[in-house]
Amino acid sequence: xxxxxxxxxxxxxxxxxxxxxxxxxxxxxxxxxxxxxxCVIRRVPDLSDTNYMVxxxxxxGAQVERASGMVxxxxxxxxxxxxxxxxxxxxxxxxxxxxxxARTGECLVSLPGGCVIGDRPVDLHxxxxxxxxxxxxxxxxxxxxxxxxxxxxxxxxxLGKHGSTVLGTDNVLMASVLTRGTTVxxxxxxxxxxxxxxxxxxxxxxxxxxxxxxxxxxxxxxxLHGAExxxxxxxxxxxxxxxxxxIAGRRVTLKQADAQHMQGFIDVLVxxxxxxxxxxxxxxxxxxxxxPRGAEIRTEPYPGFPTDMQAQFTALLATVPGLxxxxxxxxxxxxxxxxxxxxxxADISMEGPTAIIRGTERLGGAPVMASDLRASAALVLAGxxxxxxxxVNRLYHIDRGYEHIDHKLGMLGARMERVKVTG
Ligand code: UD1
Numbered sequence: 001x002x003x004x005x006x007x008x009x010x011x012x013x014x015x016x017x018x019x020x021x022x023x024x025x026x027x028x029x030x031x032x033x034x035x036x037x038x039c040v041i042r043r044v045p046d047l048s049d050t051n052y053m054v055x056x057x058x059x060x061g062a063q064v065e066r067a068s069g070m071v072x073x074x075x076x077x078x079x080x081x082x083x084x085x086x087x088x089x090x091x092x093x094x095x096x097x098x099x100x101x102a103r104t105g106e107c108l109v110s111l112p113g114g115c116v117i118g119d120r121p122v123d124l125h126x127x128x129x130x131x132x133x134x135x136x137x138x139x140x141x142x143x144x145x146x147x148x149x150x151x152x153x154x155x156x157x158x159l160g161k162h163g164s165t166v167l168g169t170d171n172v173l174m175a176s177v178l179t180r181g182t183t184v185x186x187x188x189x190x191x192x193x194x195x196x197x198x199x200x201x202x203x204x205x206x207x208x209x210x211x212x213x214x215x216x217x218x219x220x221x222x223x224l225h226g227a228e229x230x231x232x233x234x235x236x237x238x239x240x241x242x243x244x245x246x247i248a249g250r251r252v253t254l255k256q257a258d259a260q261h262m263q264g265f266i267d268v269l270v271x272x273x274x275x276x277x278x279x280x281x282x283x284x285x286x287x288x289x290x291x292p293r294g295a296e297i298r299t300e301p302y303p304g305f306p307t308d309m310q311a312q313f314t315a316l317l318a319t320v321p322g323l324x325x326x327x328x329x330x331x332x333x334x335x336x337x338x339x340x341x342x343x344x345x346a347d348i349s350m351e352g353p354t355a356i357i358r359g360t361e362r363l364g365g366a367p368v369m370a371s372d373l374r375a376s377a378a379l380v381l382a383g384x385x386x387x388x389x390x391x392v393n394r395l396y397h398i399d400r401g402y403e404h405i406d407h408k409l410g411m412l413g414a415r416m417e418r419v420k421v422t423g
Pocket of ligand 1: 022023026092121122123124125126160161162163164165166168189193217246307310330331
């Protein structure tokens with residue numbers, strides 16, 4: 001188990017390349033199960049989560065090859081049962097349910113457990129499958145779904161009490177592309193990663209209208225064929241580097257980013273006073289300022305401020321003098337980073353799902369514990385500007401979603417070392 005020791009106080013400057021999106025890669029890799037033909041997916045980031053997905057595809061019977069960002073999958077014949085040992089390691093593995101159901105007529109997947117960012121049910125995925133006409137049984141910790149031979153038209157609704165669901169939309173969409181008749185899916189998530197999956201499915205021969213809107217209309221086809229696809233840039237990795245530039249940078253430029261996907265939080269950086277320059281070529285530059293202002297943030301579904309940037313902005317605003325608030329509307333319990341930031345000197349109190357942040361110009365290094373992917377990133381960001389050294393333990397969380405983060409921040413001038421912890 002690795003830990004990262006971040007030596008604070010070194011100004012960041014330079015250029016960093018944004019990796020392909022983790023949250024696009026996972027469902028797109030799962031979607032390759034929908035055809036017997038070969039699919040080639042490019043710009044897949046080298047992360048433990050994408051490695052788990054590759055292992056799941058292989059254990060389902062697909063031939064998978066991986067070489068520097070390119071994953072080739074040929075799923076000539078597949079099983080419908082996903083292995084518990086692999087599925088339990090990554091919640092996002094539930095997105096193999098949709099393709100397995102479409103391709104084999106059934107799927108058996110273990111129920112994902114809880115996780116530190118709170119209760120994360122799959123009821124909307126299962127309700128969606130039922131509205132598609134499938135039979136769903138949950139017993140013994142497993143989900144068993146069986147497609148029905150029904151070929152009539154159907155309507156599915158993806159909305160729950162916190163809005164739509166990203167992976168639920170992916171699952172129902174993938175389950176419907178090979179289902180006869182017309183499926184109208186209402187209340188779908190419009191996150192760019194859902195649109196990226198939709199575009200890949202269309203390249204495979206799926207008939208889908210309404211990409212990027214709240215309603216998708218799917219005309220079922222008999223079969224899909226192989227396709228090649230390059231995943232979109234990771235807007236959350238890109239956003240994390242922008243915050244690194246704001247918190248500890250002189251001038252940091254992102255390359256191969258997509259600012260259109262990032263408007264929900266670029267707007268907040270601009271409100272805080274940070275100059276953000278966007279060029280059509282995928283470059284985004286952020287520069288340091290002397291007197292940034294606080295902000296009021298509410299996490300929302302896309303195109304609003306994403307929950308996956310909440311922890312990083314909590315770290316940033318903890319270093320911006322004045323009062324700021326962040327209200328978490330998607331995962332109200334997602335504040336595990338707050339007590340850890342407090343160990344570094346941050347002044348944050350909680351009122352329900354709202355963090356009230358009184359910014360301070362100085363944080364101090366401390367040993368801290370990473371609890372989930374984005375919370376870990378927040379601790380590294382705080383460590384970049386803290387006085388002294390910050391020891392971020394349980395680094396495996398960050399390796400789930402950030403490709404070579406220590407190397408990339410190092411290229412910008414950050415000082416940090418990865419240390420193996422034995423025993
Ligand atoms: C995806 C992202 C994750 C991001 C989240 C919200 C991936 C691999 N992960 O997760 O990084 O933080 O979107 O943008 O893409 N809900 C239900 N019932 C369900 C499903 C969800 O009540 O069946 C609730 C959740 O508890 C949450 C909200 O809906 O409050 C949104 O969750 P959802 O969009 O499903 O998150 P994921 O798709 O798991």
